[in-house]
Amino acid sequence: MKFFEKLETVKKCPVSYVLAVQDTLNAFHGKWKMPIIGTLLFGKKRFKEIEREVKKITPRMLSQELKDLEVNGIVTRTVYNTTPVTVEYELTPSGQELHLVMEAMIHWGLQHRQTNIMESLPALNMGRQSA
DSSP states (O other): OOHHHHHHHHHHOHHHHHHHHHHHHHHTOSSSHHHHHHHHTTOOEEHHHHHHHSTTOOHHHHHHHHHHHHHTTSEEEEEEOOSSOEEEEEEOHHHHTHHHHHHHHHHHHHHHIIIIIITTOHHHHHHHHHO
């Protein structure tokens, strides 16, 4: 069965649909995986670079999350035989495909913030009411 035929079949079956969504969420569940993926969408990074870009993550948590992402086939870890040893992380081709998911999340997040968060703050709406 071709991919798009299978996709259309999944879209018509609630059980398959939910299972596919669960598979996706299981691959990058948790607070830190999406920010890590987001920083790696900009290219290869060393551990400290990721740590600097993902604010408030501890080194232990970053290490654990990178291992999980590697096991799930989203990130590859390359060790270079240098002194000291250099390690770089990058997204696999499957991980690179998450840019579409990230763009959809960014679009939704910006729209949600504008319509549901910013407009519901009384201090921001006081100026609009008098205009």
